[in-house]
Amino acid sequence: MEVAVDGIQYQVEVHGEGFPLLLLHGFTGDASTWQPFYDAWSKHSMLIVPDIIGHGKTESPDNLQRYQIESAAHDLNCILNVLGVSQVDLLGYSMGGRLALTFALLFPNKVRKLILESATPGIATEEERALRRMKDAELAKFITEQGIKSFVDYWEDIPLFSTMKRLSAQVRESIRSQRLSNSPIGLANSLVGMGTGSQPSRWEQLDELACEVLLVTGEEDKKFYGIAEQMLKTLKKGTWIAVENSGHAIHVEEREKFGTIVSDFLLKKR
Secondary structure, three states: OEEEEOOEEEEEEEEOOOEEEEEEOOOOOOHHHHHHHHHHHOOOEEEEEEOOOOOOOOOOOOOHHHHOHHHHHHHHHHHHHHHOOOOEEEEEEOHHHHHHHHHHHHOHHHEEEEEEEOOOOOOOOHHHHHHHHHHHHHHHHHHHHHOHHHHHHHHHOOHHHHHHHHOOHHHHHHHHHHHHOOOHHHHHHHHHHHOOOOOOOOHHHHHHOOOEEEEEEEOOOHHHHHHHHHHHOOOOOEEEEEEOOOOOOHHHHOHHHHHHHHHHHHHOOO
């Protein structure tokens, strides 16, 4: 279905019945990221699956302000209001995890449980954020000038996704095809507006989260493994699971394990 939010048409899928579970994909992804889990998760949750602004079938406006992570979080809140949903469980992967964390801090009463897959609260210092903004701006320019195919060629080869090269050719081609379907301006604006250089650091706010929080990282994703280790020290109700034989994209690399981890956490009595 399409949901209009302040002049932007969002594509949103809804599946199943039960307590609502809002699913947020990563950068270059879309709602199809979560499709392999629909059958299992829809048995216990009503799945709300949007294409984040600039991705998939959701519109990709020129206005950079709409891509700010706080603005994207407010858009999600509007979508939930349109759907008549007052509270959700929330799962976000990578960029979607940063958006999920932002949403949980801005709308704490709307989140029952929070799952962050390979996510970060941001970059701690302004100096490091400024450097990241410069790099993201260069990459955004690369996307708009060289095109989506050249960017996806580059993106698939970054060290963060090295473990995904162990996946079957069919799975890798499916992911590549989905990435190529995105809007160049949408991805470029997402990098500039929603990148870790642009978003505020949330490290000092982690102790504000009153809900249960599950951190999921891959054991081979050393950067985000270390980030989760640090986050766990501050979270009031935090749990951390590190998944063997997996890098950054656990939901793809260890799909069955990830699906079970999510279901077990959501169905666990509080």
